[in-house]
Amino acid sequence: MSTQKRKIIAISGGVGGAKLSQGLAQIVDHKDLTIIVNTGDDSHHYGLFVSPDIDTQLYTLSGKADLGRGWGQKDETWNAMDALRELGEDIWFNIGDKDLGTNLLRTMRLAKGQRLTDITRDFAQAFGLEINVLPMCDEPVSTQLKCSDADYDFHDWFVAAQTKPVVKEVVFRGADEAVMTREVTAALADPSLAAIIVCPSNPYLSIAPILSVPGYREALRNTNAPVIGITPIISGEAIKGPTAAMMQTFGLPVTASSAAALHADIFDGYILDARDAAELDTFKATNPDLAVKLSDTLMVDLPAKQALAKAALDFAETLS
Amino acid sequence: MSTQKRKIIAISGGVGGAKLSQGLAQIVDHKDLTIIVNTGDDSHHYGLFVSPDIDTQLYTLSGKADLGRGWGQKDETWNAMDALRELGEDIWFNIGDKDLGTNLLRTMRLAKGQRLTDITRDFAQAFGLEINVLPMCDEPVSTQLKCSDADYDFHDWFVAAQTKPVVKEVVFRGADEAVMTREVTAALADPSLAAIIVCPSNPYLSIAPILSVPGYREALRNTNAPVIGITPIISGEAIKGPTAAMMQTFGLPVTASSAAALHADIFDGYILDARDAAELDTFKATNPDLAVKLSDTLMVDLPAKQALAKAALDFAETLS
Numbered sequence: 235m236s237t238q239k240r241k242i243i244a245i246s247g248g249v250g251g252a253k254l255s256q257g258l259a260q261i262v263d264h265k266d267l268t269i270i271v272n273t274g275d276d277s278h279h280y281g282l283f284v285s286p287d288i289d290t291q292l293y294t295l296s297g298k299a300d301l302g303r304g305w306g307q308k309d310e311t312w313n314a315m316d317a318l319r320e321l322g323e324d325i326w327f328n329i330g331d332k333d334l335g336t337n338l339l340r341t342m343r344l345a346k347g348q349r350l351t352d353i354t355r356d357f358a359q360a361f362g363l364e365i366n367v368l369p370m371c372d373e374p375v376s377t378q379l380k381c382s383d384a385d386y387d388f389h390d391w392f393v394a395a396q397t398k399p400v401v402k403e404v405v406f407r408g409a410d411e412a413v414m415t416r417e418v419t420a421a422l423a424d425p426s427l428a429a430i431i432v433c434p435s436n437p438y439l440s441i442a443p444i445l446s447v448p449g450y451r452e453a454l455r456n457t458n459a460p461v462i463g464i465t466p467i468i469s470g471e472a473i474k475g476p477t478a479a480m481m482q483t484f485g486l487p488v489t490a491s492s493a494a495a496l497h498a499d500i501f502d503g504y505i506l507d508a509r510d511a512a513e514l515d516t517f518k519a520t521n522p523d524l525a526v527k528l529s530d531t532l533m534v535d536l537p538a539k540q541a542l543a544k545a546a547l548d549f550a551e552t553l554s
Numbered sequence: 555m556s557t558q559k560r561k562i563i564a565i566s567g568g569v570g571g572a573k574l575s576q577g578l579a580q581i582v583d584h585k586d587l588t589i590i591v592n593t594g595d596d597s598h599h600y601g602l603f604v605s606p607d608i609d610t611q612l613y614t615l616s617g618k619a620d621l622g623r624g625w626g627q628k629d630e631t632w633n634a635m636d637a638l639r640e641l642g643e644d645i646w647f648n649i650g651d652k653d654l655g656t657n658l659l660r661t662m663r664l665a666k667g668q669r670l671t672d673i674t675r676d677f678a679q680a681f682g683l684e685i686n687v688l689p690m691c692d693e694p695v696s697t698q699l700k701c702s703d704a705d706y707d708f709h710d711w712f713v714a715a716q717t718k719p720v721v722k723e724v725v726f727r728g729a730d731e732a733v734m735t736r737e738v739t740a741a742l743a744d745p746s747l748a749a750i751i752v753c754p755s756n757p758y759l760s761i762a763p764i765l766s767v768p769g770y771r772e773a774l775r776n777t778n779a780p781v782i783g784i785t786p787i788i789s790g791e792a793i794k795g796p797t798a799a800m801m802q803t804f805g806l807p808v809t810a811s812s813a814a815a816l817h818a819d820i821f822d823g824y825i826l827d828a829r830d831a832a833e834l835d836t837f838k839a840t841n842p843d844l845a846v847k848l849s850d851t852l853m854v855d856l857p858a859k860q861a862l863a864k865a866a867l868d869f870a871e872t873l874s
Contacts, residue, residue: 280658281601281602281658281661281665282601310633311631311651313650313651313654314651314654314655314658316652316655317652317653317655317656318658318659320655320681321656321680331633331654332634332636332637334637334651334654335633335635335636335638335641338601338602338638339600339638339641342600342601345601356641356642357641360641361640
């Protein structure tokens with residue numbers, strides 16, 4: 235009796251990736267769905283350990299996310315931040331009051347020596363999720379931006395400096411000492427794994443930190459499951475965030491083709507946006523080893539998220 | 555030219571003491587008013603360092619306090635605590651969202667090695683207060699209740715166990731290593747000090763921890779300024795809290811006379827509630843060295859707080 239291949243892994247950053255996670259959650263049995271999430275944005279604010287991409291996934295999948303704002307919870311209040319402002323603090327990194335609860339508990343449990351993986355699993359369960367949300371690793375990995383004017387911690391650059399300083403190099407401090415968790419290793423090695431979907435997250439800031447942890451790149455290259463990438467670039471622009479600006483800085487054409495090429499070694503197939511059909515020949519020339527498919531990747535609403543998820547899984551099936 | 559004696563010190567715990575602080579603030583120039591506050595209730599919750607009596611003073615004096623609830627800020631929200639509950643935490647110690655801002659910043663600044671005295675001064679200034687609010691010391695002092703069934707940390711006993719376990723002994727852990735701050739020492743030694751008012755706070759749990767710090771008892775005995783105590787007991791009952799129950803446990807009659815006798819060595823004068831005029835002879839027999847005065851000590855509203863503050867200062871003037 236052959237093992238039915240039904241398990242799905244998504245590899246994701248925050249908002250953009252969570253949209254696709256939400257789409258996958260519509261069509262994949264939750265027990266069969268694993269999301270491996272970037273923790274390179276994790277950092278300390280107000281003495282708390284924040285893990286923005288993990289929380290974006292948890293909040294989005296459990297229906298708590300403020301999808302308009304793009305981070306944090308809906309129906310949120312901001313009284314703690316206002317109190318800090320009144321006390322004279324310069325508050326540029328906002329944490330809502332509900333969100334503080336999450337961050338207080340995570341910080342407390344980490345201080346007790348618990349693993350981020352265990353904490354995240356318990357949070358997911360408390361939010362009623364059966365989806366397996368896994369941090370990329372349990373060790374702290376800190377994304378650092380070496381820019382033309384100075385070096386920045388991730389949120390100093392992303393939030394405080396609004397991504398304006400020109401990035402010369404991205405460094406994932408701590409990645410060399412990080413290891414794939416046993417949960418990630420088991421998920422990637424699962425014989426019933428049908429597909430690995432790399433979400434349309436920022437290739438430099440969301441996908442690269444995951445690949446910087448020793449073992450990921452090899453595991454994704456060597457897995458029997460098809461690895462499907464999805465473009466973060468549509469018609470020469472990023473849906474959101476600094477992907478396009480960074481590609482320009484690094485001298486790349488702002489195209490799906492060059493975005494795919496950044497991590498082409500891990501992909502078996504890649505989805506371009508249907509608006510970029512004219513780019514297909516360029517894509518094949520740039521990424522000769524990758525299968526390619528066109529789809530609507532904009533994910534404007536839940537049906538669109540579900541449709542892209544289905545397109546990715548169907549594409550994977552053709553490659554398995 | 556003689557120094558005009560105009561400075562006033564209040565020595566206080568939380569709610570009851572803050573009522574009198576508020577009364578004093580009505581009639582004393584704020585720059586001349588110093589409140590020395592119990593920090594024996596300070597402790598850690600959710601990874602934060604809470605200082606309940608300090609905050610009660612700051613919130614009350616700045617008009618932020620929820621006087622009905624008796625702790626925390628008015629117009630408060632509780633989203634962080636609700637979030638912790640949803641994550642499965644057993645929350646019995648509530649910190650409101652605004653209050654979290656205060657506690658986050660205090661915790662951050664303590665972690666940087668800053669003194670509680672400096673942090674409290676800055677908070678008071680940020681709240682627009684010119685009143686000098688001083689923690690009793692900068693070192694951690696932790697009130698421990700040795701009870702018939704077990705030993706309790708203060709909030710475990712006061713909040714979680716609702717003061718029900720019968721107290722055999724009160725211990726102020728850390729007090730031996732604590733020292734009077736230079737600010738407290740200077741305030742107590744100020745030649746323009748007109749009076750020291752010991753607020754009607756719990757003598758075991760609010761006043762005793764302050765006196766447990768080496769130097770306070772001697773300073774209060776030796777100061778030239780009159781030290782005025784105010785009864786926490788009216789007609790055989792405490793206004794609030796476990797004072798009466800503790801006096802019974804320790805075998806004392808629940809009277810102003812025996813409350814005064816607990817710390818009689820520091821007082822020059824003591825104010826009994828006007829309702830207890832019949833107790834005057836007993837009081838004089840029990841506390842022969844103390845001057846005594848009757849006043850309305852219930853402080854039901856701001857005019858009553860102000861009247862008691864004025865009565866205490868007038869009494870002090872007769873004793874100087």
